Amino acid sequence: MSTYVIGDLQGCFTPLQQLLAQIDYHPEQDELWFVGDIVNRGPQSLSCLRFVKQLVESGRGRMVLGNHDLHLLACAAGLERFRSGKDTIDDILNAPDRDELIHWLRQQPLYLTHPVYNLAMVHAGLPPQWTHTQAALEAEAVAEVLRSPQWQHALQRHLFGSEPRCWSDTLAGWDRLRYSLNAFCRLRYCDANGCMEFQCKKAPGQQPAGYAPWFIHPQRRNKDKTIVFGHWSTLGAFDGYNVHALDTGCLWGGQLTAWRVEDNTRHRLQCPQTMTPGK
Template sequence: MSTYAIGDLQGCLEPLKRLLGQVNFDPCADRLWIAGDLVNRGPSSLETLRYLYELRDSVTAVLGNHDLHFLAVAFGHKRKSRYDTLEDLLKAEDCTDMIAWLRQCPLLHRDEALGFTMVHAGIPPNWTMEQAEAHAREVEAVLQSNQLDHFLSHMYGNKPRRWKNKLIGVDRLRLITNYFTRMRFCTEDGELELESKAGADQHPPGFAPWFAHPKHKCRKHKIVFGHWAALEGKADAPNVYALDTGCVWGGSLTALRLEDEHLFRCQCG
């Protein structure tokens, strides 16, 4: 049995199938982790989600910002942008099934036996792993409840930018969501900078990549994440594995076999 963690798919089904063929993935024996952004921007959002849904007993996926965006559009809280490729998915007869499955997906998945944790964007340096898990569960509970509409209608926004334990309501949920699904650069105390999408060495003044802070409270934990194609699969920090290698932009799709940390890639262009 092997466990393969794969970066952002964004509706790129054919590269996923080729990569799984390359590693001889067996859904009866192996496990597949997807680090968020299953859909959008790529050519086959509906087919990709259907494929993963069929494999769902072997798949663990965390939610990315594009997955949450899809939910917001589907529930009428956000208009589609001109860059979205969600139309076929939104019109599909089985869209409701796909939505129900996504709503059950976590923001953070941790496997103590394997020694790996998966998130889409990252974990802020001022949270312990226990705190990160607890905060992820807060948002997950809302996504699975009748408070979903209220959350989605208030999900978008860049404020608050820094964590405080006394945060409540939608401000608290929005910041937790931004940490897990949108974060790239932040300060040591978790203040977010959400505008820049540049590489790690082009950080805004006063900010650094979330994983680069030497006093990060999760430094001893192995973390796999996606979201940041500009890193090109390179995160210069111990125990951090960047898996978004820009498939949807013509780059490659990357899989990390967690048992021996061996990397596999296939070109997407």
């Protein structure tokens, strides 16, 4: 049995199938974990979502929610102001199984740990101040809201926004939930106090002064588990500081990555360019 963690799909279903053939994937014995952003911008969002759903329901896969997955939920909740001409989620919103897919997606977590390996998975990152115990608690608090009958109201009125940017143990209510959701799904750079910077999507070295990649802060309290994450295509295939970055930009004509947990090896497939950065 092998466990593979797959980078951001963003609707790139054909490259996923090609990568699985390349690694000689055996669905009856191998397990696939997905770092989130299953959908959007690529041409086959519906196929990606149905495939991952089937895997998770069969017990042969796991996923965490990414920012594009949350964007899909927001659009399904009627938040038209968030719609973009770049979106490729109409096939999901118009699908006959739309309600089933959206309900299932709302049940998915924001943070996972592996039952055997000393491994955690998140879409974007963890604030330096958080331990893994705290990350699990904060993730579950947000997940409870997304699973609840009030999920549409929460997305429409409370969960989206970029404030507060700074962590404090005294954060409460919607502010705490919003900070946590942004950390799990949007974090790239932060300062030593856990204040997040959301504007810069560039590679390290081009960020504003005072900010650094979340995983390099010397006092980071979550170094005790290996963390796998996606979200940051300009970072590329980074391994260090006990983290593995797996978004290698398939959508942009980069690669789709599968990282095999058992022997710490990367498998890559070159992807056709579907989107142009900045377009």
